[in-house]
Amino acid sequence: MTVDNTHEAVDRVTAEIEALRQAKPQLEEVLKAFSPFIIMRQRWLATPELRRQPWFADELRLAGGIPLIKQRDAVDDLLWEAAARFAVSSIHQGFPWFVEDTAKLAEMLATGQATATGLLAGQVFESESESGNPAPVDQMQPGAMRLFRNFGRRFMLSGARQDHESLLQRCSWSKGYCPLCGALPQVAVLDDQGRKLLVCLECSHSWYFSRLSCPGCEHEDAQASTVFFVDDTKDETAFVCSQCGRYLPTKRLSLALKQPNYDVVSLGLIHLDMILQEKGFLPMSEGIWNVLTASEEPAEQR
Numbered sequence: 001m002t003v004d005n006t007h008e009a010v011d012r013v014t015a016e017i018e019a020l021r022q023a024k025p026q027l028e029e030v031l032k033a034f035s036p037f038i039i040m041r042q043r044w045l046a047t048p049e050l051r052r053q054p055w056f057a058d059e060l061r062l063a064g065g066i067p068l069i070k071q072r073d074a075v076d077d078l079l080w081e082a083a084a085r086f087a088v089s090s091i092h093q094g095f096p097w098f099v100e101d102t103a104k105l106a107e108m109l110a111t112g113q114a115t116a117t118g119l120l121a122g123q124v125f126e127s128e129s130e131s132g133n134p135a136p137v138d139q140m141q142p143g144a145m146r147l148f149r150n151f152g153r154r155f156m157l158s159g160a161r162q163d164h165e166s167l168l169q170r171c172s173w174s175k176g177y178c179p180l181c182g183a184l185p186q187v188a189v190l191d192d193q194g195r196k197l198l199v200c201l202e203c204s205h206s207w208y209f210s211r212l213s214c215p216g217c218e219h220e221d222a223q224a225s226t227v228f229f230v231d232d233t234k235d236e237t238a239f240v241c242s243q244c245g246r247y248l249p250t251k252r253l254s255l256a257l258k259q260p261n262y263d264v265v266s267l268g269l270i271h272l273d274m275i276l277q278e279k280g281f282l283p284m285s286e287g288i289w290n291v292l293t294a295s296e297e298p299a300e301q302r
Ligand SMILES: [Zn+2]
Pocket: 178, 179, 180, 181, 182, 183, 200, 201, 202, 203, 204, 205
């Protein structure tokens, strides 16, 4: 992809973030924290030359319901290093209260005290054993490390998703979990024709799913689910399952002209996350901004 395309992708998502900021000024702080990651993810996807070696994928096993993440070969160390650099930069820009931690992390990686593969591979592949934290990691704030691992994993998974785009489009998939990374969706979209699209924010993949079933427990009992909404904003709802106690924020959107950035769509619905978690429901999938913990917030806000 050319530099122009990178600019175009970044400009487009920046405009979507700006539109959300205008529409919902109360999201200012959360947008400040997470938009660097969202923009960096666009940059990452616009530079596929960073990923010279796509993962192995077996179409037949995929057709049998086995997500691609369980079929992979080893990933190149250089790729982990690139993902680690993107993750450090995302935290550095969005979370200024972790500035010492990002400096320490960058130094550890540059001097070889820690390797990106050692810190990140176990976050993506279960079979990859954690190589134990090098001593300096233990001195870092847990919130900074959690963001680093979470962002690093998302860069890797969304890259793999892009590399396997045509295979994923070809396969018919009716499960509630993601065919690439196996995660449950974090947000859903109801399109112009009333069809439900589930969106995995770990890897950014989306796929159509039965409107009445729960992606979490896959029941098809219409009595066991309800639609939750606030006041008259009926374009922004949540699917709530009384069987497994989980919810899925859902936005009605026209997909005819363009595909929106789903990270931005999800951020625009976090008021539903807050309300439903207060009511005791669990998110379908624990992302970063829908379960923000105290350790990620600046100390003075705790
Ligand atoms: Zn996924």
